[in-house]
Amino acid sequence: MTERFQKITTLVFDVDGVFTDATLTVTRDDVTRTFNVRDGYAVQMALKSGYRIAVISGGKQESITARMNALGITDVYIRVGTAEKPDVFSRYLAEKNISAEEVLFIGDDIPDLLIMNAFPVLACCPADAVEEVKERADYVTSATGGRGAVREVIEQVMKAQGTWMKNSE
8 A cells, every 4th residue: 555655646535424423413503513633733734745635525514614724725625416526526636737546535425436436546435434435445544534534544645655744843
């Protein structure tokens, strides 16, 4: 896997079940999610080191965009229907002039298979992803969604490339 991690320049994440444990708290006025601060720190380290990061999610709440923007992620696509995910991903690759082979994509559920199966990405998933995604994934994290899966894949890429802890101040 180290060789595959060495080729990565871009990380693309789903949100629910990856950045979160897939739990939604629904109130009368909103839906809330809990994010892991250590995942956020790793995102910031990766961005400081020059990696591109994007988020593609079916989630509809602007709080997703606010959290991702607070971490420094500006390429945030929310309200993306399942069938639209590959098109949004393809447009992102074209806009940024990125080859799919240099992308690590991490998702946890059936909609994420559309990207994993349509593009030659390094497909990853959290330890608690659905079975179909685990079977397709090139790398399954030891951490679960919302509990360090994001940090784990970022660390794997950065350690393989010798960039982990280079810009940690």
